[in-house]
Amino acid sequence: xxxxxxxxxxxxxxxxxxxxxxxxxxxAALRLVESRGVDCVTMETVAAEAGVGKGTLFRRFNSREGxxxxxxxxxxxxxxxxxxxxPPPLGPGAPPMERLLAFGHxxxxxxxxxxxxxxxAGRAGQRSVAAMSFANLHVRYLLRELGVDGDLxxxxxxxxxxxxxxxxxQQVERERIPVERLEAGWDDLVxxxxxx
Amino acid sequence: xxxxxxxxxxxxxxxxxxxxxxxxxxxAALRLVESRGVDCVTMETVAAEAGVGKGTLFRRFNSREGxxxxxxxxxxxxxxxxxxxxPPPLGPGAPPMERLLAFGHxxxxxxxxxxxxxxxAGRAGQRSVAAMSFANLHVRYLLRELGVDGDLxxxxxxxxxxxxxxxxxQQVERERIPVERLEAGWDDLVxxxxxx
DNA sequence: GGCTAAAACGGACCGCGGTCCGTTTGTATT
DNA sequence: AATACAAACGGACCGCGGTCCGTTTTAGCC
Numbered sequence: 379x380x381x382x383x384x385x386x387x388x389x390x391x392x393x394x395x396x397x398x399x400x401x402x403x404x405x406a407a408l409r410l411v412e413s414r415g416v417d418c419v420t421m422e423t424v425a426a427e428a429g430v431g432k433g434t435l436f437r438r439f440n441s442r443e444g445x446x447x448x449x450x451x452x453x454x455x456x457x458x459x460x461x462x463x464x465p466p467p468l469g470p471g472a473p474p475m476e477r478l479l480a481f482g483h484x485x486x487x488x489x490x491x492x493x494x495x496x497x498x499a500g501r502a503g504q505r506s507v508a509a510m511s512f513a514n515l516h517v518r519y520l521l522r523e524l525g526v527d528g529d530l531x532x533x534x535x536x537x538x539x540x541x542x543x544x545x546x547x548q549q550v551e552r553e554r555i556p557v558e559r560l561e562a563g564w565d566d567l568v569x570x571x572x573x574x
Numbered sequence: 575x576x577x578x579x580x581x582x583x584x585x586x587x588x589x590x591x592x593x594x595x596x597x598x599x600x601x602a603a604l605r606l607v608e609s610r611g612v613d614c615v616t617m618e619t620v621a622a623e624a625g626v627g628k629g630t631l632f633r634r635f636n637s638r639e640g641x642x643x644x645x646x647x648x649x650x651x652x653x654x655x656x657x658x659x660x661p662p663p664l665g666p667g668a669p670p671m672e673r674l675l676a677f678g679h680x681x682x683x684x685x686x687x688x689x690x691x692x693x694x695a696g697r698a699g700q701r702s703v704a705a706m707s708f709a710n711l712h713v714r715y716l717l718r719e720l721g722v723d724g725d726l727x728x729x730x731x732x733x734x735x736x737x738x739x740x741x742x743x744q745q746v747e748r749e750r751i752p753v754e755r756l757e758a759g760w761d762d763l764v765x766x767x768x769x770x
Numbered sequence: 771g772g773c774t775a776a777a778a779c780g781g782a783c784c785g786c787g788g789t790c791c792g793t794t795t796g797t798a799t800t
Numbered sequence: 801a802a803t804a805c806a807a808a809c810g811g812a813c814c815g816c817g818g819t820c821c822g823t824t825t826t827a828g829c830c
Binding site: 393394395396420421422432433436440441442 | 785786787788789790795796797
C-alpha cells in the first residue's frame with residue numbers, strides 16, 4: 379500500500395465520470411465544428427450534443443476559447459509527432475536547412491488551414507503557449523545545428539513570427555498574396571538570418 | 575451652383591447631429607477607458623456617458639471592437655505624424671539604419687503601452703489594416719533606401735512581425751524577457767536581414 | 771415657413787458566454 | 801454493505817454585445 383500521500387504536485391486524479399464526459403464533449407465539439415463550422419457552434423449546442431449540462435463544459439474547459447483550444451490541440455499533437463518522428467524532410471533524417479524550410483512551409487499551411495479554429499481558440503487554454511514553445515524549441519535546435527550564433531530564443535521567435543496567423547491573414551486576405559510567394563519570402567528570410 | 579451630383583464615391587456627407595454624436599461618443603469612450611481600464615467599459619456605459627442611445631454607437635462603429643479601434647486610432651495618428659515629420663532619429667533627418675532601428679523600438683514600446691486597447695480593438699475597424707500598411711510602407715521605404723533587394727513587401731512584413739502584440743505578449747508576460755533584450759534582438763534581426 | 775424624403779436616433783429585445791449553487795455521483799474507508 | 805466526504809453535475813440565472821424597427825431630426829426645395 380504505497381502512495382498514501384500524493385506526490386508533490388500530482389495533477390489530481392480524474393474521476394471516472396469526469397473522464398468519460400471530457401471525452402464525450404471533445405468528440406461532440408469536433409463533430410459539430412467539422413459539420414457546421416466553428417462560429418456556428420455554441421456552448422449550449424456542444425453541451426446538448428455531448429449529453430451534459432452547460433456547467434460541465436465550463437468546469438472542464440474554462441471558456442469557449444479553452445474548449446476550442448482543446449479541440450485544436452488534438453490535431454496539433456498529430457502534427458508535432460510528425461515533426462519529431464515523421465518522415466524527412468519534416469522529420470529527422472534530412473539536413474538541418476532542409477528540415478527548417480520544410481518546417482516553415484508545413485506550419486504556414488497548417489496555420490492557414492486551421493485558421494478559424496485557431497482564432498476561435500484565441501490565446502486561451504495555453505494552446506498558443508504550448509504550440510509556440512514547441513515550435514520555438516524546435517527551431518532553436520535547428521539553428522544551433524546550423525551553427526548560427528546569437529540570441530537563439532529571440533532569433534527563433536523572429537523567424538516564427540511571420541508565420542503567425544494574424545500576419546498571414548493580413549497578407550493572404552487583404553493583400554491577396556499567394557501562398558507560394560509567402561513560402562518563397564519566408565525561405566529568403568531564413569537564409570538571411572542564418573547567413574552564408 | 576456646381577456639384578449637384580455627388581462625385582463617384584464621395585463618402586456621403588455627414589449630418590450635423592451625427593458628427594456631434596460621433597465626437598461625443600469618442601470623447602466619452604476615451605474618458606472611460608482612461609479612468610476604469612478598457613475591459614471595464616461596456617457599450618451601454620459609453621452610450622450613457624455620451625448621452626446617446628446604444629443603437630447609435632453600433633450605427634457608427636459597427637461593434638465594440640470598431641469603437642475601440644477608433645479610440646486607438648486617435649493616438650496612432652499622433653504617432654504616425656511623429657514618424658513622418660517629427661525629430662530624428664524617428665523622423666526624417668537621420669541615416670536610414672538609425673531611423674529603422676528607432677522606428678522598431680518606438681513601435682515596440684507603443685504596442686506594449688497600448689496593449690489592452692489594441693487587443694480590445696481586435697483586427698476590426700481596420701485599425702490593424704491601416705496601421706500595418708503604414709508601418710509596412712515606411713519600412714519598405716527605409717529598406718530601399720538601404721539598398722536592400724528582394725521581395726520588399728514580404729521582407730518588411732517579416733521584420734515587423736516580431737513587433738506584433740501577440741508575439742510580444744508571449745515574450746514579455748510568459749517568458750519574462752525584458753524589453754531591452756527584445757530591442758537588442760530586434761536590432762540583430764534587422765542587421766541580418768539588411769546584410770552587411 | 772411649410773413639406774418631404776432620407777438619414778439618424780434610441781431603447782426594447784435576443785442569443786450566447788459565463789457564473790452560481792443546490793443536487794447527484796463516485797470513491798475511499800470501515 | 802453502509803457511511804461520509806469530496807468532486808462533478810446541470811440548469812436557472814445574469815450581463816453584455818449586437819439587432820430591429822417605430823419615432824424623431826435634418827436638410828434640401830418650393
